[in-house]
Every structure is written in structure tokens, then in C-alpha cells.
Amino acid sequence: MNITGRDPAPPVVAVVLRGRAPTAARGPRPAPGGSATSAELLPSAMLSAADLGVADLGVDVLVESRVRGTAVVLDPAGAVMLSVGDPSAVISPRSTVKPMQAVGMLTAGLDRAFAGLRAPGSGAPGEAPGIPAELLAIVASSHSGEPEQVAAVRAVLAAAGRAPDDLACPPDLPLGRLAQQRHLAAGGGPERLLMNCSGKHAGMLACCAGSGWPTEGYLDPAHPLQRRIRAVVEELVGGPVAATAVDGCGAPLFGIPLLGLARGMRAIAVAGTGPASPRQRVAAAMRAFPARVGGLGRADTELMLAVPSIIAKDGAEGVTVAATSAGFAAAVKIEDGSQRAAMPVLIAVLWHAGAFHADAGADLARLAELASPPVLGGGVEVGALRVVLDAAG
Secondary structure, X not given: OOOOOOOOOOOEEEEEEEOOOOOOOOXXXXXXXXXXXXXXXXXXXXXXXXXXXXXXXXXXXXXXXXXXXXXXXEOOOOOEEEEEOOOOOEEOOHHHHHHHHHHHHHXXXXXXXXXXXXXXXXXXXXXXXXXXXXXXXXXXXXOOOOHHHHHHHHHHHHHHXXXXXXXXXXXXXXXXXXXXXXXXXXXXXXXXXHOOOHHHXXXXXXXXXXXXXXXXXXXXXOOHHHHXXXXXXXXXXXXXXXXXXXXXXXXXXXXXXXXXXXXXXXXHHHHOOOOOOHHHHHHHHHHHOHHHHOOOOOHHHHHHHHOXXXXXXXXXXXXXXXXXXXXXXXXXXXXXXXXXOXXXXXXXXXXXXXXXXXXXXXXXXXXXXXXXXXXXXXXXXXXEEEEEOOOEO
């Protein structure tokens, strides 16, 4: 919505339902150790707008909250097959563009910083010389600050000949709850290395080292590194950047349409099955090391663990994007910036589009958990977030 308030509000894409009993407002779940068919899982987490009347949902069920947002799905040919709201509107994509930025870094000399530094046998079999896949995944990450993730950031910095103090991202605590608790219990405080974007910043410093560019001012949009990254982002999204702002980590933030975000992620995901290229390598790194991209328990990591063919990336302010190797892609923006509905809506629209149906490796039970997070009352489950799917396309 613009400051005059004249833009129409996006439609409702999810509701939070609360009832008296654990079975109220929630669809069936498989028994522990049991199995369920696809029809018994994700469709039970979806509603149509016609279902929003409380009388249709069961006795003593409250519609506690309504969540507005925009979503778009691309089919395997890259055409829009489903949309909710206006996906052509420019959004702030936040960290969802990190895979695209990682592609840009590979084209800007990231591999040159790792020449001669890679230990024999490291990386995936057949991997080209340059940055190993496990470190490329941390460059594309919003990591939780877990020890192995922080060690990966240190390795990227070492290749660049730089130290944590050279990072221009702000000091922060680990994003992951457990990692943060352990860090604080050990007497630690905010550090640049622990900031969730430190992998991206370390990659940027390594690009500068590999290409002979100055590290001073590497976040300036006019810096040759940022110009190269912007050009790659524009190529991937299929159009020019609409505006340049400053991200939470201090890096340039490129305003793009939600549709462009889906197109950019799709371009990377489908390259994952082709010959080695910057796009293919980023996709392969994310699929091989999903726990580096976010962290265990994080929504994007959990989605990639549930569906091996997918790559996914979430971002602040209710943005998330994913794409499969078959070419399905989806992007979601929640209007008020809350995170709780973004992943359920993403999974619901991809399910509705048939993106998971042909994936024999998909863990349907794990998808169902992500698609319909529980609402608790008195420590027990009494409701859920349910997706409202009224789509055009």
C-alpha cells in the first residue's frame, strides 16, 4: 500500500483458527510411525474463501486472525499458472535473493579466491575447482549461527585473506534459538561473524580478493562487485531493478516484482540438472547442504529436507520463494511482514499446482507439518493456521 492508501489491499491468504479441543480447526494427521496418502495431508490444511464462515468450520471454532498477502506460481514452462493478489507489484525481497547474489558472485571472481587453497578430496565428486559446495551454500545462506555454519564463514574469510572484523555487516547474536542460548551462556555477545548474513558478506570479500577489487566500500551500489551482482539479478528476474535500498545487513537491496523473484529462483533450480555453470552450482550446493542455507528447524531448510528436488530461501518481512528441478516455482509476500504464514502459503500453492505430486522422494508428512503449524492452548494443540486458496490464473 502506498502512503496515500489508495492501493488495494492484497487478499486474505491464511487464517488462524482456535477451538476448544485438539481436533477443532485442524485436518487429519498420520499416526506416529504410520503413513498417510497425499489426500489425507496437505488438502486438509487449505480452505476456500467460502469456508471462512465459522459455522462451516465446526463447533466452537474462532477465526482468530486473517493474514493478507500475494503469491504466484510458475509452471514447468515458466508461465504463470496461479496467482493471488498482484505479483507484478515491486517488493522488498530481502534475503530471498541470496541465491541470485551467489550466482552473481561466481561470475564476479569468487572461485579465484580459492585457487590452490582447496584440500584434496574436498567438495562433491566431480566438482570444478573453486569454492567448494559446502562453502557456496553458506554464501547463499541466512544461517542460524550454528558452530559448523560459523566455521564455514571463517573458511570463506580465510580464502579471502580476511578476518571477521573486515565484515561490514553489523554485530549480532546467532539467529538460531539454541545457538543463541549457548552463545549467551558462554558469556558471548553480538559479533559480526554471527550475523545471519555473514556468509554472504564473506563471499563478497572473497570476490573482491579474487578480482583485485578494493574491499573498502564493497557495499556501495557503485562498487564493481555490486554492479556485477545487480546485472546478474536483473538477468535472472527478467527485468530491471525497480529501486535500490539498504538491506538489514547493510548490503544493497534491489526492489523487484514478486513474479521476478519466482522467475529468478526457477532459473537457478532448473539449471541444477544441466552442465556446470554458476546457476547449476548454486542449486547443487543448496540441495546438497540445506542445513547450511538456514539451519535445522528453519522453514527453508526443512522444506529442502522434505523435498529433495527443491531449492528454497526465506527472507525477512514475510517473503519466501522456492523452485523445483522440474521448473515449478512459487513466491509469497505477506503484507504485514509476519513470517508465520509465508511457508504454509508457499507449500499450499505449490501443492495446488501439482509441484510435489511427481516427486517420489517428497516426505508428505513433513510437508504437512510445515503447511499447517499448530496453535496451542494450555500447552496442547487447539487450532492451526490454515491457508485460504482463492487463486486466479
